[in-house]
Each structure stands twice: as structure tokens, then as C-alpha cells.
Amino acid sequence: MVRYKIGDIVSRKSYNNDIIFKVIDVKEEEDKISYILKGTNFRIIADSPEDDLEQSSEEEFIKQNESVDKRVMDIVKDKDNLFRGEEVRNKKKSKKNIRRFGMAPTVLHLDGDEEYLEICLKAYKSIGLRAFGKVVPEIEQSRLVQEYLNRYKPDILVLTGHDSVVKDCNNFKSLDSYRNSKYFAEAVRKARQFESSYDELVIFAGACQSYYEEIIKAGANYATSPYRILVHALDPVLVCEKIAFTSITKFLSPKEVLQNTITGEKGVGGLETRGQYREGSPPSPYN
Structure with missing residues (x-):
């Protein structure tokens, strides 16, 4: 029974x-x-x-949720500016830049989990990012990623869902030791065939305990999980937030990006990456 x-x-x-x-x-x-x-x-x-x-x-469910929520709030600190890029905030507050405006990048998020995708899409909206989300099982992402890239023309691509190290794993350097890492890596390779430039298309890929090294090797800017630990559902959004609201004139170090995440450098890692925010001037007097 x-x-x-x-x-x-x-x-x-x-x-x-x-x-x-x-x-x-x-x-x-x-x-x-x-x-x-x-x-x-x-x-x-x-x-x-x-x-x-x-x-x-x-x-117990509520207690764990509250514990995780506290960790999220410890990262974002300020409820009024939840997820909002610090650099853009400061510039908006500066009187010297009062005549400026800007354009944030577009995000395409393919997620194997419908519930988590909904959470992420709400977060993107709250930070002012235009994001397109599609529920795509991990095993199908490599087949569909080029189609969606061609349709939405994003600046940032997120490929995520669920993953884990298989039971009794004795070889962390084999893709067969991971539930879905091979699918994330293949989807990243397909995305890089579509756009090879790490500046023109920023890619985040992976989930809990994913084969980080292989996903980076496949062409991701950021991936999970260097120490094979669990990653929070919102970590992809927090990586995107930092990159999306940093000026395109600046390269971000991994340290700068990972300070914005919940699980930090043990859960997420990556490469120096150009910011994706474009400033403009002057704004129209009719806005």
C-alpha cells in the first residue's frame, strides 16, 4: 500500500x-x-x-520557508529595492544623472519546473526586467533552445530546472553521475552555436549539484554548482539582476556577481562578464 x-x-x-x-x-x-x-x-x-x-x-514547512526567506532578505537587505541593481539605483539618485535614461536587457528563461518559473518571472517583473519564460523539461531544452532564441532574441539566457548527483556516485567528472547536467550542457552548446559571443548572449545554466565545470566548458557565462551544493530557486534571477543593471561599459568579476546570490561561490560560479545595461541621453521632455 x-x-x-x-x-x-x-x-x-x-x-x-x-x-x-x-x-x-x-x-x-x-x-x-x-x-x-x-x-x-x-x-x-x-x-x-x-x-x-x-x-x-x-x-516544519513554514519554518524552513521562513529560514530560506531570511537568507534571501539578508542578501537583498532593502525591501524597497528588492533585487534592484545598486549601480542603477545610485545613478538614478544622482542629480548629475537626472537627465539620463537607459535600456535594460531582455531575458529568456527556460525552466524545467513550472512553479519555480512562475516565481522567477514575478521576480524579473519586480526588478523591471522584460523576461520571457517557457516551461521546458531539461531533456528537451537542447532541442528547443535555438527556436526560442530566434523567436525572442534575448540578451540573457537562463537554462535551469532540477538536477542532482546520482546515488552512490564515485566519479564527479562523469556526466553520467548527474541527473540532468548533460542536458544543460548540450543546451548551452546549442545556444552558443546560435550566438558565440559571451557579450552578445549571456548564459546562466544548471540547477542543484550540477556539473559546473562541464556546463562552463560548454559555453555558459555562469553555472552551478562548483561545490555540488543546493542552489536556491531565485539564484538565476539574482545573477541576471547584477549583470542586467551594470553598464555595458563595465566587466563584472565573478566575485561581484556572486555577492548578489543566496548560495554564493559554492553554489554558483562563472566568468568575467560584460554588463548589459545601456545608458541613454537625453530623455524626451514629453515622457
């Missing part, structure tokens, strides 16, 4: 119940029942036998 159903909130006893998951699928083979799990705050997907699971209470 199946103990848990799709939508139930659970945690894994073997990992000291450190992460709360949602059950997204149940597999029954002979007398063996296993569950496919999705992180509720982190971009990880995992499978688990029934005897390793424990039902999480609503109080």
Missing part, C-alpha cells in the same frame, strides 16, 4: 530531514515502492524509498 501521495510534503531521514520535498511521482515495481521528490525551495530532484521518508508537518 502506498503511504504517500503526489503533493505530500516529506523529508529524508537519512539526510537528517534537512530539506523539505514535495512528492511529484510514485513508482511501484513488484513489492518495491519509490518516490520522486522535488525540493520546495531548492532546485533539486531526488528519488527515495518509502522507509526513508517522513511526513513533514505544516509547521
Whole structure:
């Protein structure tokens, strides 16, 4: 008899119940029942036998959400300027630049998780970024990425969803040791065939525990996860935010970009990348 159903909130006893998951699928083979799990705050997907699971209470779910939300707020600090690029904020406040205006880049975000995509799209909107989002399973992203790039002509591309290191992994340098990293890497390669310039198309790719080195090698500006740790659902947005609101005349170091993320350099890494914000002058007196 199946103990848990799709939508139930659970945690894994073997990992000291450190992460709360949602059950997204149940597999029954002979007398063996296993569950496919999705992180509720982190971009990880995992499978688990029934005897390793424990039902999480609503109080535990709320407690973990509050803990994660606090980490988010520790990063963004100022609620009134949530996610807003510091450089652009300062320039808007400066009287010397009162006659300036600017153009932010466009983002195309392909996500294997519909719920997380919705969260990210709301965040893009809140920071003033024009973003197009499509729910595309990780395995399908390489097939569809050029079609969507051609349709939307973005300046920044995000390829994400869920990932994880497979059980009993003994070789972190093999793509076979990761659930979805090979799909992210292939999608990045296809995107680079469409646009080879790291300045003309900025790419963020990966999810929890992804094969960072291989995704960077494939052509990403930023990727996850250098230390194979979990990454927050909003980390892609926070990377985009920093790059999008930095002047195109400036190159950002990875250190500058990663200060803007929740999981930091253990969760996200990348290359020096040109900002994507274009200033203009003068503004029309009719605006």
C-alpha cells in the first residue's frame, strides 16, 4: 500500500530531514515502492524509498520557508529595492544623472519546473526586467533552445530546472553521475552555436549539484554548482539582476556577481562578464 501521495510534503531521514520535498511521482515495481521528490525551495530532484521518508508537518514547512526567506532578505537587505541593481539605483539618485535614461536587457528563461518559473518571472517583473519564460523539461531544452532564441532574441539566457548527483556516485567528472547536467550542457552548446559571443548572449545554466565545470566548458557565462551544493530557486534571477543593471561599459568579476546570490561561490560560479545595461541621453521632455 502506498503511504504517500503526489503533493505530500516529506523529508529524508537519512539526510537528517534537512530539506523539505514535495512528492511529484510514485513508482511501484513488484513489492518495491519509490518516490520522486522535488525540493520546495531548492532546485533539486531526488528519488527515495518509502522507509526513508517522513511526513513533514505544516509547521516544519513554514519554518524552513521562513529560514530560506531570511537568507534571501539578508542578501537583498532593502525591501524597497528588492533585487534592484545598486549601480542603477545610485545613478538614478544622482542629480548629475537626472537627465539620463537607459535600456535594460531582455531575458529568456527556460525552466524545467513550472512553479519555480512562475516565481522567477514575478521576480524579473519586480526588478523591471522584460523576461520571457517557457516551461521546458531539461531533456528537451537542447532541442528547443535555438527556436526560442530566434523567436525572442534575448540578451540573457537562463537554462535551469532540477538536477542532482546520482546515488552512490564515485566519479564527479562523469556526466553520467548527474541527473540532468548533460542536458544543460548540450543546451548551452546549442545556444552558443546560435550566438558565440559571451557579450552578445549571456548564459546562466544548471540547477542543484550540477556539473559546473562541464556546463562552463560548454559555453555558459555562469553555472552551478562548483561545490555540488543546493542552489536556491531565485539564484538565476539574482545573477541576471547584477549583470542586467551594470553598464555595458563595465566587466563584472565573478566575485561581484556572486555577492548578489543566496548560495554564493559554492553554489554558483562563472566568468568575467560584460554588463548589459545601456545608458541613454537625453530623455524626451514629453515622457
